[in-house]
Amino acid sequence: MTRPTLSGVPDAVPTVEVQELLQGNDLELIDRWLAQADPVEIGEELSRLPKERRAVPFRLLAKDRALEVFELLDPSVQQELLAGLRETNVRQLFEDLDPDDRARLTEEMPATVARQLLAGLSPNERRLTSTLLGYPEDSAGRLMSPEVASLLASMTVEQAISRLRHIGHSAETIYALPVTDGARRLLGVLGLRDLVLADPGTPIGELMDTNVYSARVDTDQEEVARLMREADLLALPIVDTEDRLVGLVTFDDAMRVLEEEDTEDVARAGGSEPLGRPYLATSVVQLARSRIIWLLVFLGAGAITVNVLAIFETTLAAAVALAFFVPLVIGTAGNTGAQSATTVTRALAVGEVRLADLMPVVGREGRAGLFLGVVLAAIAFVPIMAFTDAGIAGVVSITLVIACTMASLLGSALPIGAKRIGVDPAVMSVPLITALIDASGLVVYFLVAQIVLDL
Amino acid sequence: MTRPTLSGVPDAVPTVEVQELLQGNDLELIDRWLAQADPVEIGEELSRLPKERRAVPFRLLAKDRALEVFELLDPSVQQELLAGLRETNVRQLFEDLDPDDRARLTEEMPATVARQLLAGLSPNERRLTSTLLGYPEDSAGRLMSPEVASLLASMTVEQAISRLRHIGHSAETIYALPVTDGARRLLGVLGLRDLVLADPGTPIGELMDTNVYSARVDTDQEEVARLMREADLLALPIVDTEDRLVGLVTFDDAMRVLEEEDTEDVARAGGSEPLGRPYLATSVVQLARSRIIWLLVFLGAGAITVNVLAIFETTLAAAVALAFFVPLVIGTAGNTGAQSATTVTRALAVGEVRLADLMPVVGREGRAGLFLGVVLAAIAFVPIMAFTDAGIAGVVSITLVIACTMASLLGSALPIGAKRIGVDPAVMSVPLITALIDASGLVVYFLVAQIVLDL
Numbered sequence A, B: 001m002t003r004p005t006l007s008g009v010p011d012a013v014p015t016v017e018v019q020e021l022l023q024g025n026d027l028e029l030i031d032r033w034l035a036q037a038d039p040v041e042i043g044e045e046l047s048r049l050p051k052e053r054r055a056v057p058f059r060l061l062a063k064d065r066a067l068e069v070f071e072l073l074d075p076s077v078q079q080e081l082l083a084g085l086r087e088t089n090v091r092q093l094f095e096d097l098d099p100d101d102r103a104r105l106t107e108e109m110p111a112t113v114a115r116q117l118l119a120g121l122s123p124n125e126r127r128l129t130s131t132l133l134g135y136p137e138d139s140a141g142r143l144m145s146p147e148v149a150s151l152l153a154s155m156t157v158e159q160a161i162s163r164l165r166h167i168g169h170s171a172e173t174i175y176a177l178p179v180t181d182g183a184r185r186l187l188g189v190l191g192l193r194d195l196v197l198a199d200p201g202t203p204i205g206e207l208m209d210t211n212v213y214s215a216r217v218d219t220d221q222e223e224v225a226r227l228m229r230e231a232d233l234l235a236l237p238i239v240d241t242e243d244r245l246v247g248l249v250t251f252d253d254a255m256r257v258l259e260e261e262d263t264e265d266v267a268r269a270g271g272s273e274p275l276g277r278p279y280l281a282t283s284v285v286q287l288a289r290s291r292i293i294w295l296l297v298f299l300g301a302g303a304i305t306v307n308v309l310a311i312f313e314t315t316l317a318a319a320v321a322l323a324f325f326v327p328l329v330i331g332t333a334g335n336t337g338a339q340s341a342t343t344v345t346r347a348l349a350v351g352e353v354r355l356a357d358l359m360p361v362v363g364r365e366g367r368a369g370l371f372l373g374v375v376l377a378a379i380a381f382v383p384i385m386a387f388t389d390a391g392i393a394g395v396v397s398i399t400l401v402i403a404c405t406m407a408s409l410l411g412s413a414l415p416i417g418a419k420r421i422g423v424d425p426a427v428m429s430v431p432l433i434t435a436l437i438d439a440s441g442l443v444v445y446f447l448v449a450q451i452v453l454d455l
Helices: A015-023 A027-036 A039-048 A055-059 A063-072 A075-082 A087-096 A099-108 A111-119 A123-133 A157-167 A192-196 A221-230 A251-269 A284-311 A313-318 A326-349 A355-387 A390-420 A430-452 B015-023 B027-036 B039-048 B055-059 B063-072 B075-082 B087-096 B099-108 B111-119 B123-133 B157-167 B192-196 B221-230 B251-269 B284-311 B313-318 B326-349 B355-387 B390-420 B430-452
Strands: A176-180 A186-191 A214-216 A235-239 A245-250 B176-180 B186-191 B214-216 B235-239 B245-250
Touching (some): A027 A055, A039 A063, A039 B221, A055 A063, A075 A099, A087 A111, A099 A111, A157 A192, A176 A235, A186 A235, A214 A221, A221 A245, A221 A251, A221 B039, A245 A251, A251 A326, A251 B326, A284 A430, A284 B355, A326 B251, A326 B430, A355 A390, A355 B284, A430 B326, B015 B039, B027 B055, B039 B063, B055 B063, B075 B087, B087 B111, B157 B192, B176 B235, B186 B192, B186 B235, B214 B221, B221 B235, B221 B251, B284 B430, B326 B430, B355 B390
Parallel strands (some): A214 A235, B214 B235
Antiparallel strands (some): A235 A245, B235 B245
């Protein structure tokens, strides 16, 4: 047992030392560390190194270990690593990758580099990869492995096992075996478990499960991954427009897609653009670049709040205490809107809410917002009255009720509306919604103030 | 082929009709819909029904279909559904569940109901479930299936396949076969693929992979799931403190855990407590309850901003235009902090950042925040000067630089600090960090104003 056993005990090994070791000159020390570390560990440490420092430790790995580690790296890191290796090693790695991993890596490269590497592939590998690259990005066709071990319905169990002995080693998996007719049309799927436990003479067509999911090559990869997660699928057959089997998406690719999609959603919920690469492999400039766009959006929306306040300047001057509560009011309303937005966006992402649910969802969120506004107003009233007077307290409380309700309505409707017009709902991010609510909340605040305080 | 093929074409079936159909009185119509729908679909529609309306359609399902559908439901929905079924059906469903699914469902029940149902189990099932429930919640022990098909290293391939024919049907999976010695200590894992493709006389001990991961029963479930995702594991053996095999966690459970954990993290990033159940199966009151706590926190922090503004009342009165820019300044700084916080929290969750990385991370985030503050200040200066005067513009710009830097430092340090003291970093949620930054940002704003404008 050479790989680590996870335990409830927190990791005590200081990472800094490993990073220093890998960047040092003592090649024998690096070699020793590499020998006792497992591929996931090595991959993690390589990803954290500055990009120009990765090639040296990587080159010390034996060929098959190197491939194992390489396969686990994020494509952005893979691409940077290749830049530091000798051309022969690059060609070899590229050739040894599975076609779907190769396709992913190619997406990260400049077009010239990609063309060159693809041209250097063996004909079979080049064909497999070109097929995948022919499909749209983020589609099932790009995600799938074209190297499928499939069976014919007319085979017997014995013939099937014999076939697996021939092709089993090159297929991505043999645990889920798609079954086709002579024209390669998908008829069902047979699990290796059922094959192994069956009598040798049974026809495959009798054993297979015909009640199976499949997906067209042009299906979005996130849809594929969510279905596999919901139906607990080890693998999903992919078919072309004529229902012919063209590939298989396996659970590990589904898990990776879900992690990427969730990282994107979390980034947008927090008001950044997704990094698209491991965090510590991202430079400060890249970090800043992923955030500046939304901050500029917020700044622009901030200009609106400035104007609103300037318009209501006389109201402010007449009741200066109103200014004290501006951050509290718009901040609370903004948070309420953010809560609605993130909840609804997530529900949309995991398929719990559909476009047809717009009215029920907005209705519930509106009621929740109203409820929250009333509770907050009730709690805030007396302390504010004690701090200033009943008039101001009344204005703040009434505004909270109205603004929180508005915020929930807006926060829930915008993501669904975005999806309806084909925009990623997560783009209706927290900064955008908060900005809209800040501006409208301020307007409500001052109008209520004018009415209640008779200004 | 009776299950739907996913395609790039968006779903055109109106869901509302299905919901009405399932709540109607036409049992034959419901029966027909159920017959053509697949388990995932049925599960989704049941989850969306009001809880008192689920039992009727569910009872129309044939026994094995009913189990299939039941297994796919979220435990909170499972538990509510049980309440509407006859006792004999409940006992049967409970008995037929896999032990790990049963343990999950039991967690959702009131203790009295759980005890009663557990008492009604057959002795073997009760033993299996009690074992799982003996482990802490959210641990590998709770997540695993105790029904593991394991092999002895001393067996031959032929003997192994023969054994699988006997026990293969009751095991959770036979695709990953843990290999043990006579004392049940884990020695390695053999994939069914390699078993099937090998010569019958080969000893298992020679075929197996000894270079395998495992986890102790007390490991946190999220750690287990992330490892499986990183290392593309179909299954992970679970061992006790003496390295004896006690169970197996499969990829589908890992995927589910990751989805739950990500939903929790997204909820907290948006300032809510996680719902813990499907969105449309959550009542308005439950929605509101998941949000009120953070809003109260924000309200409390809002009290601080009120006090800060009151303290600097004279400064405000001396330069009224300062009030116009309050939402813009604290909103922008707040967003910058939120960006840092969500990025770092996510990186912590997926294992890209570790506790030892505190200084490097805070350093990078601080630089990013400074960079962003300077860019924003540069962009904002001239328009603000045109709107008011150079003095105010100077105050706003300087504040933006300082506040954005502070916000990034705080936003990145707090999640790591939280994890260090054993608190879920996602609790350092956007409302909490925004509240802290609003208050401190305001103080900076007015201090800068006093200095620059000589007030």
